[in-house]
Amino acid sequence: MMQRTRQSRILWPLLVIVYLWVFLAMIGRAGFAYTTYERDTDFRSYLSSLDASPSTSGGRSLRLDGDGDYVEIPFADDLNNLSAITIEAWVKREAYRCETVVGNGWRESYWLGFCNQPIRFYHTGYKRVDGRTPIPPGQWIHVAVTYDGTTRRYYINGRLDLESTLNNGPINPGSGALYIGADRHGGCTDRALCGFQGLIDEVRIWNVVRTQAEIQADMYRAINGPRPGLLAVWHFDGDARDAVGSHHGTLGGDAQFSPEGFFKRTLYFPVMTMK
Numbered sequence: 001m002m003q004r005t006r007q008s009r010i011l012w013p014l015l016v017i018v019y020l021w022v023f024l025a026m027i028g029r030a031g032f033a034y035t036t037y038e039r040d041t042d043f044r045s046y047l048s049s050l051d052a053s054p055s056t057s058g059g060r061s062l063r064l065d066g067d068g069d070y071v072e073i074p075f076a077d078d079l080n081n082l083s084a085i086t087i088e089a090w091v092k093r094e095a096y097r098c099e100t101v102v103g104n105g106w107r108e109s110y111w112l113g114f115c116n117q118p119i120r121f122y123h124t125g126y127k128r129v130d131g132r133t134p135i136p137p138g139q140w141i142h143v144a145v146t147y148d149g150t151t152r153r154y155y156i157n158g159r160l161d162l163e164s165t166l167n168n169g170p171i172n173p174g175s176g177a178l179y180i181g182a183d184r185h186g187g188c189t190d191r192a193l194c195g196f197q198g199l200i201d202e203v204r205i206w207n208v209v210r211t212q213a214e215i216q217a218d219m220y221r222a223i224n225g226p227r228p229g230l231l232a233v234w235h236f237d238g239d240a241r242d243a244v245g246s247h248h249g250t251l252g253g254d255a256q257f258s259p260e261g262f263f264k265r266t267l268y269f270p271v272m273t274m275k
């Protein structure tokens, strides 16, 4: 009896609010709007305006221990018929090593990673150029590479690190799965798959050359919808799904997700509005 009384004390005010809202909506005085908070700062400022506590449902990243861990993306034509390419990722390294960020078979197609300190990018097999600036362990760094068959450009945190026409020519397609955090050809001296050690987040592959301004404009926010030339985006917020297409990945080795994502999870809030 007591239980039922307590329930009705909570239920009745709720019902009154819902009925009032429906009435206002019917006469056109109320509605719903969905607001997207893509960056944690936006979300926190939204919450502070409500005088509420921050959410703990943060985004995640891919954690790899550098020894046999990877995300495998099944072979797809659009990842292999490229006259131009842009690859972007947030990385947090743990050491200077030869390690893969995105590998499409480095002996035949494209590969983005580091061999010790700077960015390295291969295409068409052994056609490589190393960047100039070290990518240090222990901090989140945004790396981006663009290549159009003639000119390659490397960006670190949105700043141009290297522009080069050395070893240029068309991008050769691969013939197998694309890996994130490893490469199916392997061949690094101490590890079978040239595995990455650390955290990787927000990996994107485009079939166009992104400009420096475009890279800077999008590096601090998650992309969740289609864009011209955007082939795939992996947020790694607890899964390896492609957020804009069908290039869904599966984890290999003992790859896992870290609670330390570069971005907080993208949040969609229904906000009641008065007209």
Ligand SMILES: [Ca+2]
Residues within 6 Å of the ligand: 065, 066, 067, 068, 069, 253, 254, 255
């Ligand atoms: Ca491992």
Ligand SMILES: [Ca+2]
Residues within 6 Å of the ligand: 059, 060, 061, 201, 202, 235, 236, 237, 261, 262, 263
């Ligand atoms: Ca993430």
